[in-house]
Amino acid sequence: QKAMNKQKQQTAKRVAAAPTDIPDPISRNESKEVDVTLRPEEVTAEVEDGVTFNYMTYNGQVPGPMIRVRKGDTVNLTFENPAENDMPHNVDFHAAAGPGGGAEATMTAPGETAHLKFEATYPGAYIYHCAVPNMDMHISAGMFGIILVEPEEGLPEVDHEFYFGQHEIYTDKRPGEKGQHNFDIESMKREEPTYVVMNGEKYACTPDKYGAGKVQTGDTARVFFVTGGPNLTSSFHPIGNVWEKLWPEGSLTTKPQTHIQTKQVAPGSTTVATMGFPVPGAFKLVDHSLTRVARKGCMAIVAAEGE
Amino acid sequence: QKAMNKQKQQTAKRVAAAPTDIPDPISRNESKEVDVTLRPEEVTAEVEDGVTFNYMTYNGQVPGPMIRVRKGDTVNLTFENPAENDMPHNVDFHAAAGPGGGAEATMTAPGETAHLKFEATYPGAYIYHCAVPNMDMHISAGMFGIILVEPEEGLPEVDHEFYFGQHEIYTDKRPGEKGQHNFDIESMKREEPTYVVMNGEKYACTPDKYGAGKVQTGDTARVFFVTGGPNLTSSFHPIGNVWEKLWPEGSLTTKPQTHIQTKQVAPGSTTVATMGFPVPGAFKLVDHSLTRVARKGCMAIVAAEGE
Amino acid sequence: QKAMNKQKQQTAKRVAAAPTDIPDPISRNESKEVDVTLRPEEVTAEVEDGVTFNYMTYNGQVPGPMIRVRKGDTVNLTFENPAENDMPHNVDFHAAAGPGGGAEATMTAPGETAHLKFEATYPGAYIYHCAVPNMDMHISAGMFGIILVEPEEGLPEVDHEFYFGQHEIYTDKRPGEKGQHNFDIESMKREEPTYVVMNGEKYACTPDKYGAGKVQTGDTARVFFVTGGPNLTSSFHPIGNVWEKLWPEGSLTTKPQTHIQTKQVAPGSTTVATMGFPVPGAFKLVDHSLTRVARKGCMAIVAAEGE
Numbered sequence A, B, C: 001q002k003a004m005n006k007q008k009q010q011t012a013k014r015v016a017a018a019p020t021d022i023p024d025p026i027s028r029n030e031s032k033e034v035d036v037t038l039r040p041e042e043v044t045a046e047v048e049d050g051v052t053f054n055y056m057t058y059n060g061q062v063p064g065p066m067i068r069v070r071k072g073d074t075v076n077l078t079f080e081n082p083a084e085n086d087m088p089h090n091v092d093f094h095a096a097a098g099p100g101g102g103a104e105a106t107m108t109a110p111g112e113t114a115h116l117k118f119e120a121t122y123p124g125a126y127i128y129h130c131a132v133p134n135m136d137m138h139i140s141a142g143m144f145g146i147i148l149v150e151p152e153e154g155l156p157e158v159d160h161e162f163y164f165g166q167h168e169i170y171t172d173k174r175p176g177e178k179g180q181h182n183f184d185i186e187s188m189k190r191e192e193p194t195y196v197v198m199n200g201e202k203y204a205c206t207p208d209k210y211g212a213g214k215v216q217t218g219d220t221a222r223v224f225f226v227t228g229g230p231n232l233t234s235s236f237h238p239i240g241n242v243w244e245k246l247w248p249e250g251s252l253t254t255k256p257q258t259h260i261q262t263k264q265v266a267p268g269s270t271t272v273a274t275m276g277f278p279v280p281g282a283f284k285l286v287d288h289s290l291t292r293v294a295r296k297g298c299m300a301i302v303a304a305e306g307e
């Protein structure tokens, strides 16, 4: 915690992942080896205007880069812990079969690089996250993302795809209090976060910050959603809309639910869900534990333009 | 919060919705326009004997009136914010497709009336709730209910239907402490309610208060259940019974689960579930987070009479 | 609470149930009467080294003995409250149809014995638990377990079966603080436990304590998991693995999900899930609310040996 709260980190303008920064859908009919590089980066950045926090990220973004492979592919991971870091890091893929999901093989001190190869055998959207002993702290600092394992036959076509991740930030100050917020282990033990955010920052994916996701009226979209946690369940709801089809727990081998208003996504789990846009307007994606929305920063927007 | 806690409100004897106050099942084979009136009413009433609270309600009851339409029907809503109120209110229907689910169109100051028309296109039981900026506070004060959208073919016949809604009340006093309880925003931020109730008041639908729901041994019943929240998930369980069939998330286009002991119902979601009564007796419906039952008021009863 | 915290109880070396102490799978083709004896035992034991707590248990273990019957069987229960106890106890079976699930019939003071007979009519894994008025306290002290009702055709063959139960312990001290921890009702009201454990003790089923569950590489296993609560949901995850098939809410008449990374198991509910062991190593079973794992004691291990 001390190491985490000291001020010698890199400064970033933005940690929020762009919700459209997603690899293309897979059209291959055969397996291949997919090269992936993850770099744990410790950076100071703003949670909201005037509020800074020492994030830990994969590749400088929250959630970390979305990885996309096909069932049967081999993930060929390079894990580079930069020398400028202060802490060891690693990565546990829920899509990897084997103790720790790769955490032991990728455990690295600053300045070290590790390699990991694994075959992706279960179709679904799986979380990956840091799994050092203080894993709850590292996830709360931003170290989580999605690896999508497409089924062999691929996914149904949609017009747009979006990528969002929710997590909790536990600090020693109150939401909105200006200045540097240090990580606070006591509020994490009580599971009482200061901020609950989508894509790492308060209202990151809204017009007031980096902009909403954009579609045209009549389009379809698929949302990949991950709850990093480390502790709270998201009750994931699209205001003014429903999840047309929703794959519980991110499993793509289980039949989807239809017309779902609100779906719980556990910490350390995901959901894959589609939505339609029969009418134009701004559709807010929220955790329906609404105090987190109204007072703690948890919201993203997808806006449909055109009549 | 100040506006909410001042004492010039109307006084009500009872805010608890009668669990049998449900529109009749639909037998129509064609769509129609259904007129609905919702009146946000700010009233002071008892949470339990000697404990008063400034509720906000739809039509004076918690949960608000159950609305029942058929897929394809048009809801023709009149939304009347009475002049005696102190606050703006609105309504967001999870069954309405469009930004805010109708919240913008119905946003009204005291003394104003608004109109909203929408087509109900997804079969299921959907929550409606107030969605002003302080929406967590308004829901915690009682502003939520169910709109049921029956599938075109209707619902299976049962002998009885019941309507229950769970929500949290956050106050500045302890459970049972006599006098006026004021709304407390800090405990809401911690998600630590003073009361967790079904139908707005402590043990409202039990013999000690307004009476249990009543069936005959051998009957079947369907329960419409909504978690208003604003924050906590209900682990909904019928003591001494199971949910024979249960439609997760209130979706009526998804296959039901069977023989379910306990089902999580997220804040901002619902469930539809059936139960049988092979033996007589009082069946307590609870949130199986049992401290809420034993210490915070969360229970309703359905009693089967006859051998 | 006073009665619970006084020191005249029996001392036990261990309350953790052995995860392999499970009745054999059922191969019968006809119903029978199954005799079961439950003894509520109040015992002082260690949560971790140097930390003692006054547990309440069924038969001295947490979770209580796993009971295994076949749909249509009659459970013939003897419930013996030993004279050395200080408190009344009973048992509520979620598998029993009838008010209280047997709680009234089994309500006994110390020194009393009660009898209960019921037919198990719904296939599934159901929790049983103490249901005296302070039921949240009794469950938090350890009084919960599983009764498995096999479907008539039995369960698919697996190489191993394991039995785990998660619950929260609320005390007046901090995790790891040496000495006697007394039960603390205030932290239970806040739903902020001191410990969250699997099988009653910190890291009970791991090599540092009583040993991991053991399988051979290539084996299959079925896990019976119960969340006693009394309040928190478990986000149940096998690190480095997935739940190959998972029966939500423990219902065995509902289609299982497949390839599930993390599944919420509500307090007062269960799950039945299978896992494979394609590679050797130690697979940690956790609640993915990871602060409970890293700081409060919640983990069990199943280890696969052989290449």
Ligand SMILES: [Cu+2]
Pocket: A056, A089, A090, A129, A130, A131, A132, A138, A139, A143
């Ligand atoms: Cu990390």
Ligand SMILES: [Cu+2]
Pocket: A092, A094, A129, A268, C237, C288
């Ligand atoms: Cu994980």
Ligand SMILES: [Cu+2]
Pocket: B056, B089, B090, B129, B130, B131, B132, B135, B138, B139, B143
């Ligand atoms: Cu309102």
Ligand SMILES: [Cu+2]
Pocket: A237, A288, B092, B094, B129, B268
């Ligand atoms: Cu809503």
Ligand SMILES: [Cu+2]
Pocket: C056, C089, C090, C129, C130, C131, C132, C138, C139, C143
């Ligand atoms: Cu007990």
Ligand SMILES: [Cu+2]
Pocket: B237, B288, C092, C094, C129, C268
């Ligand atoms: Cu129970």
Ligand code: NA
Pocket: A259, A260, A261, A262, B124, B125, B248, B249, B250, B251
């Ligand atoms: Na729904």
Ligand code: NA
Pocket: A190, A191, A192, B190, B191, B192, C190, C192
């Ligand atoms: Na709290």
Ligand code: NA
Pocket: B062, B063, B165, B166, B167, B197, B198, B199, B200, B201
């Ligand atoms: Na209520």
Ligand code: NA
Pocket: B259, B260, B261, B262, C124, C125, C248, C249, C250, C251
């Ligand atoms: Na069940």
Ligand code: NA
Pocket: A190, A191, A192, B190, B192, C190, C191, C192
């Ligand atoms: Na808490």
Ligand code: NA
Pocket: A124, A125, A248, A249, A250, A251, C259, C260, C261, C262
């Ligand atoms: Na999954």
Ligand SMILES: [Zn+2]
Pocket: A040, A056, A087, A088, A089, A090, A130, A131, A132, A138, A143
């Ligand atoms: Zn790390």
Ligand SMILES: [Zn+2]
Pocket: A244, A259, B122
């Ligand atoms: Zn649809």
Ligand SMILES: [Zn+2]
Pocket: B040, B056, B087, B088, B089, B090, B130, B131, B132, B138, B143
């Ligand atoms: Zn309002």
Ligand SMILES: [Zn+2]
Pocket: B159, B160, B214, B215, B216, B219
């Ligand atoms: Zn009847």
